[in-house]
Amino acid sequence: xxxxxxxxxxxxxxxxxxxxxxxxxxxxxxxxxxxxxxxxxxxxxxxxxxxxxxxxxxxxxxxxxxxxxxxxxxxxxxxxxxxxxxxxxxxxxxxxxxxxxxxxxxxxxxxxxxxxxxxxxxxxxxxxxxxxxxxxxxxxxxxxxxxxxxxxxxxxxxxxxxxxxxxxxxxxxxxxxxxxxxxxxxxxxxxxxxxxxxxxxxxxxxxxxxxxxxxxxxxxxxxxxxxxxxxxxxxxxxxxxxxxxxxxxxxxxxxxxxxxx
Ligand SMILES: Nc1ncnc2c1ncn2[C@@H]1O[C@H](COP(=O)(O)OP(=O)(O)OP(=O)(O)O)[C@@H](O)[C@H]1O
Numbered sequence: 001x002x003x004x005x006x007x008x009x010x011x012x013x014x015x016x017x018x019x020x021x022x023x024x025x026x027x028x029x030x031x032x033x034x035x036x037x038x039x040x041x042x043x044x045x046x047x048x049x050x051x052x053x054x055x056x057x058x059x060x061x062x063x064x065x066x067x068x069x070x071x072x073x074x075x076x077x078x079x080x081x082x083x084x085x086x087x088x089x090x091x092x093x094x095x096x097x098x099x100x101x102x103x104x105x106x107x108x109x110x111x112x113x114x115x116x117x118x119x120x121x122x123x124x125x126x127x128x129x130x131x132x133x134x135x136x137x138x139x140x141x142x143x144x145x146x147x148x149x150x151x152x153x154x155x156x157x158x159x160x161x162x163x164x165x166x167x168x169x170x171x172x173x174x175x176x177x178x179x180x181x182x183x184x185x186x187x188x189x190x191x192x193x194x195x196x197x198x199x200x201x202x203x204x205x206x207x208x209x210x211x212x213x214x215x216x217x218x219x220x221x222x223x224x225x226x227x228x229x230x231x232x233x234x235x236x237x238x239x240x241x242x243x244x245x246x247x248x249x250x251x252x253x254x255x256x257x258x259x260x261x
Contacts, residue, residue, distance in 0.1 A: 019045040019046050019047075020043050020044070020045050020046075020081065021044050021045060021046055021080070021081050021084055021157055021158045021190045022043065022044050022067050022068075022078065022079065022080050022081070022084065022158060022190075023042070023043040023044075023078070023079050024040060024041065024042050024043070024066065024067060024076060024077065024078045024079075025041050025076055025077045025078075026039045026040075026041065026075075026076040026077065027039070027040040027041070027042070027063075027066060027074055027075070027076040027077075027078060028040070028074060028075040028076050029059070029062055029066060029071065029073075029074045029075075029214075030075075035214050036059050036062050036214050037059045037062055037063055037066070037074070037214045038213075038214040038215050039076070039215070040059075040063060040076075040211075040214070040215070040216055041216070042063070042067070042209060042216070044067065044158060044190040044192055045190055046157065046188055046189065046190050047184060047188055047189070047190065048190050048191070048206045048207065049180060049181070049184055049190075049191045049193065049204065049205050049206045049207075050190070050191070050192050050193070050205070050206065050207045050208075050209065051192075051193045051194070051195055051201045051204075051205040051207070051208050051209070052064065052192070052193070052194045052195075052209050052211060053194075053195060053196070053198060053201060053208060053209070053210050053211070054210055054211035054212055054217075054234070055212065055234065058211040058212050058213060058214065059211050059213075059214040060162075060194045060211055061091055061162055061194060063211065064088075064160050064162050064192055064194055066078060067158075067160065067192060068086045068088050068158070068160045068192075069086065070088070081157065084157050084158060085154045085155065085156045085157050085158070086154075086156055086157070086158045086159075086160065087151030087152055087153075087154055087156030087158070087159045087160070087189075088151060088159075088160045088162075089144065089147045089148055089151050089159075089160070089161045089162060089164060090147075090162055091162035091163045091166070091194070093143065093147060095135045095136050095143075097136055100134055100136065101134065101135050102131065102132055102133060102134055102135065103127065103130045103131050103132070103133055103134075103135055103138065103146045104131040104132060106135050106146065106150070107121075107122075107131075107146065107149060107150050107153065110150050110153050111153075111154070112153045112154045116153035116154055116155070117152060117153050117154070117155045118153065120152070120155075120186075121149045121150070121152035121153045122149055124149070124152055124179070124182065124183055124186065125145050125146070125148045125149035125152060125179075126145060126179075127142075127145050127146050127149045130142055130145065130146060140166070140167035140168075141167060141168050141169075141172050144164055144166075144167075144168070148161070148164070148179075152183070152187075155187060156187065156189055157189050157190065158189060158190045158191075158192065159183065159187070159189050159190070159191045159192070160191075160192040160193075161180070161191065161192070161193045161194070162194045163194050163195060163196065164176055164180075164193065164195070165177075165195055165196075165197045166196075173197055177203065177204040180193065180204065181204060193205070201222070202222040203222075205222055206221060207219065207220065207221055208220060208221075208222055210230075210234065212230075212234060217230050217234065218230055
């Protein structure tokens with residue numbers, strides 16, 4: 001899903017002001033007997049970069065998929081701004097090796113591939129030189145750029161990038177975050193990012209949400225904070241002092257736990 005439009009259905013939920021693109025309240029997702037997300041409150045506003053961090057399996061991708069409208073079997077309330085256009089770059093994307101297709105053709109097949117924001121999407125994602133290349137032959141970083149270009153075709157209000165820095169070298173990661181800021185400014189969109197790259201997260205994010213076992217462990221603006229013990233406990237001491245710093249508020253009382261504790 002790359003050019004989803006959500007928010008046309010009227011539904012009860014948290015208040016959505018003019019700037020708020022999506023807001024979730026007491027969001028809970030259960031898979032099997034296990035809560036994957038538990039009582040999560042989160043909102044993304046236009047022009048804001050919100051980054052989700054947390055260990056493997058902490059619920060980051062699930063949260064992104066709920067906020068982008070891809071997962072709807074949740075408890076709690078999720079409210080999207082009316083007519084919200086979402087661009088989504090998934091964490092995993094497999095190309096069928098038996099179906100040769102160029103990057104241009106791949107993008108043209110997107111919902112807004114023929115009448116969308118083609119020139120800007122291609123230029124902003126820096127993929128002009130990749131358009132005639134077969135998708136199967138792209139490197140991981142090149143593939144991510146094409147997926148980003150495809151997500152931009154709809155001029156999204158909300159751009160969700162699930163681990164866009166995965167597989168990129170240091171220089172590529174720096175470029176990526178510069179690109180995210182550029183896109184945020186150019187499109188005025190909100191950006192929701194999942195990342196394990198904590199140094200870059202802290203440098204390029206308005207708000208960080210740290211998930212652990214489906215709860216928001218801590219959250220805040222990176223520039224306004226100092227080391228937080230729970231965050232350090234989660235990510236270890238390999239981080240530089242400039243990285244492990246943001247204030248937080250718990251989303252649950254110490255005695256109030258989901259069934260996993
Ligand atoms: N459809 C599903 N069925 C069963 N379990 C699921 C399903 N989707 C997610 N889960 C489980 O929910 C938990 C959270 O998954 P999720 O992919 O959201 O985590 P994540 O934080 O994005 O992990 P990672 O950093 O490894 O990508 C995991 O334990 C996962 O196995």
